[in-house]
Amino acid sequence: MMLLKLVTLVTLLCSVPSANGGKILVFPVEGSHWVNMDILIQELHSRGHNITVIKPKTSWYIKEGSDHYQSITLDIVAGFNADNMNYFMTRMLQLRRQYHNSTLAYVKAGEEFMTMMQHGHKAVVDKMQKIFEDAKLMQFLEEAKYDVVLTDPCFGGGILLAHRLGLPLVLNVRWTIMEDGHSTVAPSPLSYVPIPGSELTDKMTFWQRVTNVLFALAVLNNRVTIKEHHYTPFVHRHFGPDVHYDDLVQAADIWLMRTDFTFEFPRPTMPNVIYMGGFQCKPSKPLPQHLEDFVQSSAEHGVVIMSLGTLVGNLPEDIAEHVASAFAQLPQRVIWRHTGKRPSTLGNNTLLLDWLPQNDLLGHPKTRVFVAHGGTNGLQEAIYHGVPIVGLPLMFDQDDNLFRMRARGVAKVLGIGTLNKDNFLESLKAVLYEPSYRENMQKLSRLHRDQPMKPLDRAMFWIEFVMRHKGAAHLKTDSYKMSWIQYHSIDVIALLLVLVIVMTLICILTVKCLWRKVFGGRKEKNE
Known part of the structure; x- marks a missing residue:
């Protein structure tokens, strides 16, 4: 009987699939962004992966200890907390009520938002400076041999850390700094891709397209302002003058988009953009x-x-x-x-x-x-x-x-x-x-x-894909390495225009020479 039990136990153990768990370093963003990230972390943990979360000591949402991750707590004050958000929310309500949701209300709200974001991005860059200067911490992170960095690019800390550690990068994304994630990674023709905030659809009249372009310029100005004030000096200081923050973002291996096309308007996308909209949704449970x-x-x-x-x-x-x-x-x-x-x-x-x-x-x-x-x-x-x-x-x-x-x-x-x-x-x-x-x-x-795979399972597959293959270089375009002139083929167009002009001039000169030779000779003969 004992032998039979032993054989049964060995058989059961052999039938259990082996788990090749990886090591994942998570650099999250606070607030509701953490709620999303935590769902991914829990699912990764359930699949046998080891997760480490980097958090400040005054974290608002992120707990010190958890059953599904271990944390590295930094001796740094968080850039955002409940007081910041309560003030901002109160101010937004005041502006909407004071200006009755008019255009002026949105302008004032935009100014408040930019002030808050300037503060937030400065806090992130200051935090990254302290992390990079902490030799003991950096040595620990390098020796830990993580397989991938998972981060939200709404703020750039995780992107900077992944580049410093030389690790594959997966983004849990809806926004990058001051713009929709699509606008950062994929072609976004303004003729039919509305800028978020413009309240336009993919079917625009002429004047709506004018509005869309103006919104795009405003977003570009805000993004460049944030990037140049905070990220560019940091990147140049730590990675060299030839490295640009935009290059680091667009070099990410996989973009897990927290949206899908029941929510988005149809638009161009890229092979390494994976849609996981609704990944947090699940069948309802009985109520209390x-x-x-x-x-x-x-x-x-x-x-x-x-x-x-x-x-x-x-x-x-x-x-x-x-x-x-x-x-x-x-x-x-x-x-x-x-x-x-x-x-x-x-x-x-x-x-x-x-x-x-x-x-x-x-x-x-x-x-x-x-x-x-x-x-x-x-x-x-x-x-x-x-x-x-x-x-x-x-x-x-x-x-x-x-x-x-x-x-x-x-x-x-x-x-x-x-x-x-x-x-x-x-x-x-x-x-x-x-x-x-x-x-x-x-x-x-x-x-x-109506899709062949649940969004959460799709997200898990691609995170594990990056871990198995040490990245996803074959899905990334090198277009971000091109200059603006190269990307839009301005140099090619200019060359073709020059050739057309030269050929046209040659034809004109040839015709003139022939004309003079034929008709000029006849005229002299007649005289």
Whole structure:
């Protein structure tokens, strides 16, 4: 009997697939960006990989210890924290309300945003200077023999570190410094690729194309300002005067894009751009009993969910009163993530929570509408579960994200600066009772789900691909090494124009010579 048990145990052990785990160095970005990165880290850990996360000592979201990664804590203060973000959010709300979502509001908001980003990028570069100067830390990182660096290029720290260590680089990306990731790595013709923030689609009139070009110039100016003030001096100091920051970014092996073409407008892309939009989405789990009972009490009317993301727990009191008053007019039940003062106009149909299981609620069959701020994570979950949206954009890319949803007929969008009970209630009723919103969103959901491989599995495959092959050089173009003149073939065009001009002149001169010889000779003979 003992021999039989031993043989069975050996057989089971032999049948277990061997795990060739790699070593991954993660250089994350704080806030909601970390929420995305942590999902990738957990999945990588479940596949047997060893993950090390670099974090500052005052990290806002990133925990010191975890079951699925080990951390290297730097004696550095984080550039962004809750106080920074709360101030910025409050300022954005003030501007939207003061200028009623006018053009001036967006201009002022842009100035505030640039000030914040200047501070953030300076903090990142200062942090990288301290890391590079820490000989003991750099020796440890070099001797650890990592297989790949995984980073978010919204800030450039991970890119600089990967180049210093000479490691393959995978980007978990939606944005690079001050621009959409596509604009950095792929051709982006302004005739049909709208600049994020312009609120334009891929079908533009002449004047819309003019607007798109102006937006592109503004984005270029902001990007160059950030790059030249902070990254260029650092790169030249540590890597030499012939090395440029843009070259380091575009040399990344794989770009894991946190989006897909249910969200993006059709546009050119590159072989090393891998779309993983909705990678964080998953089937809903059963709700806690108290929530399930509340949802079921809605009967045939269903439920409205409201959450403004991880950064915004509460709205100004007067706006919250308008929102609560509008909710009270609905026959639906409402579940609202709200951490502020309880509104006096709150109806019996509304449940306030400090936290709610957003994915599980969106996947519940009784959920009818999602009131959201327009963060990419929430919108992707809404697409996955087929729930239409009432959008209340507050800051960052939220206006542009919700515009894309509105352009697809799946959302109504309200400016927070002009929100009141009446227009909010009108928007809620439109999305609740006009069938096109739900039908359009369910169509997007079907399109998003109809793919041969789950987005998270696709992301894992390509990270492991880079680890197996020590990079993905065959998928990268060397176009970033070209000058602007070479990239646009200006030199070739100039040569061809010169040849055409020379050939034309030769033809003209030949004809003139023949003309003079033939007709000039006849004239002399006649005389």
